[in-house]
Amino acid sequence: xxxxxxxxxxxxxxxxxxxxxxxxxxxxxxxxxxxxxxxxxxxxxxxxxxxxxxxxxxxxxxxxxxxxxxxxxxxxxxxxxxxxxxxxxxxxxxxxxxxxxxxxxxxxxxxxxxxxxxxxxxxxxxxxxxxxxxxxxxxxxxxxxxxxxxxxxxxxxxxxxxxxxxxxxxxxxxxxxxxxxxxxxxxxxxxxxxxxxxxxxxxxxxxxxxxxxxxxxxxxxxxxxxxxxxxxxxxxxxxxxxxxxxxxxxxxxxxxxxxxxxxxxxxxxxxxxxxxxxxxxxxxxxxxxxxxxxxxxxxxxxxxxxxxxxxxxxxxxxxxxxxxxxxxxxxxxxxxxxxxxxxxxxxxxxxxxxxxxxxxxxxxx
Amino acid sequence: xxxxxxxxxxxxxxxxxxxxxxxxxxxxxxxxxxxxxxxxxxxxxxxxxxxxxxxxxxxxxxxxxxxxxxxxxxxxxxxxxxxxxxxxxxxxxxxxxxxxxxxxxxxxxxxxxxxxxxxxxxxxxxxxxxxxxxxxxxxxxxxxxxxxxxxxxxxxxxxxxxxxxxxxxxxxxxxxxxxxxxxxxxxxxxxxxxxxxxxxxxxxxxxxxxxxxxxxxxxxxxxxxxxxxx
Numbered sequence: 269x270x271x272x273x274x275x276x277x278x279x280x281x282x283x284x285x286x287x288x289x290x291x292x293x294x295x296x297x298x299x300x301x302x303x304x305x306x307x308x309x310x311x312x313x314x315x316x317x318x319x320x321x322x323x324x325x326x327x328x329x330x331x332x333x334x335x336x337x338x339x340x341x342x343x344x345x346x347x348x349x350x351x352x353x354x355x356x357x358x359x360x361x362x363x364x365x366x367x368x369x370x371x372x373x374x375x376x377x378x379x380x381x382x383x384x385x386x387x388x389x390x391x392x393x394x395x396x397x398x399x400x401x402x403x404x405x406x407x408x409x410x411x412x413x414x415x416x417x418x419x420x421x422x423x424x425x426x427x428x429x430x431x432x433x434x435x436x437x438x439x440x441x442x443x444x445x446x447x448x449x450x451x452x453x454x455x456x457x458x459x460x461x462x463x464x465x466x467x468x469x470x471x472x473x474x475x476x477x478x479x480x481x482x483x484x485x486x487x488x489x490x491x492x493x494x495x496x497x498x499x500x501x502x503x504x505x506x507x508x509x510x511x512x513x514x515x516x517x518x519x520x521x522x523x524x525x526x527x528x529x530x531x532x533x534x535x536x537x538x539x540x541x542x543x544x545x546x547x548x549x550x551x552x553x554x555x556x557x558x559x560x561x562x563x564x565x566x567x568x569x570x571x572x573x574x575x576x577x578x579x580x581x582x583x584x585x586x587x588x589x590x591x592x593x594x595x596x597x598x599x600x601x602x603x604x605x606x607x608x609x610x611x612x613x614x615x616x617x618x619x620x621x622x623x624x625x626x627x628x629x630x631x632x633x
Numbered sequence: 634x635x636x637x638x639x640x641x642x643x644x645x646x647x648x649x650x651x652x653x654x655x656x657x658x659x660x661x662x663x664x665x666x667x668x669x670x671x672x673x674x675x676x677x678x679x680x681x682x683x684x685x686x687x688x689x690x691x692x693x694x695x696x697x698x699x700x701x702x703x704x705x706x707x708x709x710x711x712x713x714x715x716x717x718x719x720x721x722x723x724x725x726x727x728x729x730x731x732x733x734x735x736x737x738x739x740x741x742x743x744x745x746x747x748x749x750x751x752x753x754x755x756x757x758x759x760x761x762x763x764x765x766x767x768x769x770x771x772x773x774x775x776x777x778x779x780x781x782x783x784x785x786x787x788x789x790x791x792x793x794x795x796x797x798x799x800x801x802x803x804x805x806x807x808x809x810x811x812x813x814x815x816x817x818x819x820x821x822x823x824x825x826x827x828x829x830x831x832x833x834x835x836x837x838x839x840x841x842x843x844x845x846x847x848x849x850x851x852x853x854x855x856x857x858x859x860x861x862x863x
Binding site for chain 1: 752754755757758759760761762763764765768769772773776777
């Protein structure tokens with residue numbers, strides 16, 4: 269468990285931040301200039317704020333009042349930088365083992381072969397960073413951080429420098445990191461897709477303040493926060509894969525309700541998390557009949573948030589979980605939607621893209 | 634080797650000895666100074682920078698005279714060192730000191746440039762992996778600046794081989810004691826019939842200088858290949 273509290277005045281923004289990061293991936297989410305990188309650099313010890321306190325498990329890393337300051341090399345924090353920062357004069361193997369030279373001999377050792385297999389970098393071991401692609405470099409950077417026997421992993425927008433295809437290549441490794449490594453990960457991002465796929469919990473930063481923190485399903489399903497902006501807003505559902513149908517659809521069970529998705533390449537019984545984008549959801553007061561959409565979830569309106577524009581964000585509580593729907597304010601009026609009103613959320617199967625479905629151990633404690 | 638007289642041999646071997654000591658002994662100080670100038674902000678940084686470069690712009694004779702004033706037996710440091718039996722003035726060790734000071738700015742410049750080309754973020758990365766300042770320098774920065782270190786050392790060596798003004802002022806021109814190659818060439822040119830001996834020494838100077846240059850090129854190429862160019 270990482271616990272962070274600090275204040276720091278900059279010329280443009282005043283940071284006043286307090287949050288906790290439990291085991292799993294905590295995504296520090298915010299636009300540029302919200303102070304995300306300052307937060308991770310403070311946790312890593314690359315920056316010393318004027319006031320505050322940082323503790324990791326039972327170790328105090330920084331306490332301004334008690335003048336405690338542990339330098340970065342004493343913190344045992346694995347940092348995955350945006351640009352990789354691999355050592356150009358060392359081979360991949362030497363890069364991976366760099367942290368091991370300095371880790372205390374008593375520290376629990378991650379197994380090199382296991383990490384190498386998890387990241388699929390066995391064929392690269394003898395090469396130097398100059399010969400690696402961007403995605404390969406980032407995988408090695410993840411391995412290097414893991415192998416330094418850290419108590420915490422920091423990742424500062426590790427995918428920002430990669431193109432979409434390379435991002436898709438790296439994301440599964442972070443999912444494995446979340447599901448297989450039992451240490452907290454603080455992951456900085458401004459991408460809605462990354463939050464939806466990776467986050468166990470989310471800390472939303474805005475103008476140097478923590479706007480909201482909580483579990484991923486809670487924060488992303490909250491119509492009043494929408495950290496990802498209206499267009500990318502979407503709630504997360506946890507579901508279990510029930511069976512594959514002959515017509516190419518997969519049937520999922522989400523809180524007792526059936527969901528039909530285009531074929532999911534997972535074995536029946538596996539846990540999944542699904543992002544349903546708010547603008548893909550239709551609301552209806554009566555149970556629709558004769559409709560092509562396969563997913564019709566009964567629920568109850570929880571909150572409605574209207575902006576200055578024509579749109580409104582409605583959060584609907586269903587047995588499957590909370591669903592966000594983006595509809596017009598006119599429809600809110602016509603349907604007489606208000607908190608407590610029962611309604612049906614309609615989602616087309618094909619609207620759920622493959623990238624919105626991912627393996628999930630998100631429900632782990 | 635019958636084509637060199639004993640006096641010429643003495644000059645050649647003395648010059649090599651003086652230059653090797655001058656360049657190798659200044660290397661740790663040179664790396665430290667270059668690192669401090671490249672990476673640290675401290676009060677008086679410009680003053681240090683100026684002092685380092687002073688021998689490059691002062692007339693060498695002035696540098697030699699200042700050395701005589703400070704490291705001569707009557708000088709501040711000279712008198713102090715004499716208590717421990719260390720005398721520099723009019724000894725080969727004094728010639729090495731003069732050569733070292735004259736070559737120092739060249740060495741620091743070359744190493745500083747190569748340090749500035751190494752991304753300090755790599756040192757941050759090493760720190761997060763548990764390396765303290767010394768180890769992150771030794772395992773990350775030093776291997777990356779090795780071509781610059783080699784170039785700086787060879788430059789200082791070459792400068793030491795050619796150093797004349799400060800050396801002759803500080804330690805004079807005593808055959809077998811302080812007579813380096815340039816002083817010997819100068820001495821041979823002062824006596825009638827010495828031209829052929831001077832010419833032989835000139836040729837050997839050229840050969841040593843060229844060898845040093847080629848060696849540094851080869852070493853630098855090998856190390857930068859090992860680094861892999863990023």
